[in-house]
Every structure is written in structure tokens, then in C-alpha cells.
Amino acid sequence: MDFDDDLLLAERTPLPDAVGGRLREQLVFLAEVDKLKAVLRQSPLAAVDRRENDAEHSWHLALMVTVLAEHSDEPIDVGRTVQLVVVHDLIEIYAGDTPLYDDAGRESQQQREEAAADRLFGLLPSDQAKHFRERWDEFEARRTPEARFAKAMDRMQPLLLNWLAQGGTWRTPGVTADTVRERKSVIGDASAPLWTAAREVIAEGERRGWVEPGG
Incomplete structure (x- = not known):
């Protein structure tokens, strides 16, 4: 769903005038990110x-991080x-989801997402806008252990x-087991055991005919 030209949700039903200042900015942001629930990914449930x-x-x-943190190669x-x-993924409210195997979409992904981050986080009070953008x-x-593990979970x-x-x-047409391994290899940057498990899953999917053979 494309929200690029839509009003802010909080502009459709404005908060009472008595709610102002910093709290108003925070509530406007929290209302706007409800749009995330309407952004569909390609992954099947x-x-x-x-x-x-x-x-x-x-x-x-978030739950995977909590459950699997012990498998990180570095303390996090x-x-x-x-x-x-x-x-x-909050920025996908404006930038849209770019599927992992959508090579054409990936060409403009960074530009779209940078603009979306500026717009969305800019709704927050300046200190929180800075904090969210830094995160x-x-x-x-992916320069920190936490970021590498977060990407691995993603x-x-x-x-x-x-x-x-x-x-x-x-x-997806054109995707092979080798494509999957290549796109998932960042898991190995954060966790050797999880990357070993991921490769076993991909290999078994290949054997079962759920993904085109690599090579």
C-alpha cells in the first residue's frame, strides 16, 4: 500500500487542541506508524x-532477538x-517494502528509504528524531554487533x-538455491551456528524441490 500522498493519520482526526508540545509530536508519530500494519511483505504466513x-x-x-541472542558470535x-x-522497517510506510529478490526495486531502495527516514522520524521531537535516525x-x-545480529534476524x-x-x-522466477544462500549470507556475519542452520534449511529445501537447484 502506498501512503506517499496521504495525509498524516493524525491530520485526518486531529488531536484535541489541549494536547500540545512534545507529547503531541510523539502521539502524531505513534499514530502515523499504525500504517505499518497495512504494508504487505512478500513472505507468506x-x-x-x-x-x-x-x-x-x-x-x-523482536521476539527472535530475545530468544536467539545466545547464538550471537559477539556479546550483544x-x-x-x-x-x-x-x-x-518503519520507513517502509513511505518507501514501501522492497522484496529481497526484487533486483529492479533494490536499485532505488536506498534513495527511497533515506527520504522516508527523513520524513517519518522528522515527526518526532528533535532529540528523539535524532535517536531513531541513528538507530x-x-x-x-551493520557496524556494531547489535546491528549485525539484527540484520541476521531480518x-x-x-x-x-x-x-x-x-x-x-x-x-520467485529466476531465484535458485544459490541466490537464496547469497542473499542470506549476512546471517554468517553475526552467528556461525545460525548460518549453519540456515544453510541446512536451504539445502533441504533444494532437495525437496521447493527452490530451484543452484549451480
Whole structure:
């Protein structure tokens, strides 16, 4: 769903005039990010026959960080890592989701997402706008252990959903097992055991015919 030309949700039903200042800015932002629930991803859900939305994806990543943190190759601050995975997809409210195997969309992804980050985080009070933007930039750059593990979760979660769907987006035309391994390799930057498990999942999917053979 494209919200680019829409009014802010808080402009459709404005808050009472008595609610002002810093709190008003925060509530306007929190109202606006409700749009995340309407941004559909390509990943199929395992429990029901529909696609996942971005808010569901973000919740699942936060839980995965909490459950799987022990498998990080480096010590991580779990709370900071949860912040990263909760913040990183908010910009898709304006930029849209760019599927992992959409090579054409990936060409303009950075430009679209940078503009979206400026617009969305700019709704917050200046100190929080700076904090959220720094977290988003940290995730994108993957320079910290927390960001590397957050990115690994972002790659691991759809892998699990595609396995449960017996292919899912692995069946995208032109995608092979080698493509999946290449796009998922950042998991190995954060966790050797999770990357070993991911490769086993991909290999078994290849053997079962759920993804085109590599090579």
C-alpha cells in the first residue's frame, strides 16, 4: 500500500487542541506508524493463508532477538538490538517494502528509504528524531554487533516462513538455491551456528524441490 500522498493519520482526526508540545509530536508519530500494519511483505504466513505485514514482521524479529541472542558470535545488548529491529522497517510506510529478490526495486531502495527516514522520524521531537535516525542508520550500516545480529534476524525470519510454506518466495522466477544462500549470507556475519542452520534449511529445501537447484 502506498501512503506517499496521504495525509498524516493524525491530520485526518486531529488531536484535541489541549494536547500540545512534545507529547503531541510523539502521539502524531505513534499514530502515523499504525500504517505499518497495512504494508504487505512478500513472505507468506505459516498459520494462515495470507501474506505477512510489516508490523507482524517487526514483532517476530523482536521476539527472535530475545530468544536467539545466545547464538550471537559477539556479546550483544538485547534491548538495543530489539530497538534496531523494531525501528528498521518503519520507513517502509513511505518507501514501501522492497522484496529481497526484487533486483529492479533494490536499485532505488536506498534513495527511497533515506527520504522516508527523513520524513517519518522528522515527526518526532528533535532529540528523539535524532535517536531513531541513528538507530536506523546503525542497522543499515551493520557496524556494531547489535546491528549485525539484527540484520541476521531480518534474514532468518523469512527463511523460516519460506520453509514452513514449502518454498514461499523461493519460488520467485529466476531465484535458485544459490541466490537464496547469497542473499542470506549476512546471517554468517553475526552467528556461525545460525548460518549453519540456515544453510541446512536451504539445502533441504533444494532437495525437496521447493527452490530451484543452484549451480
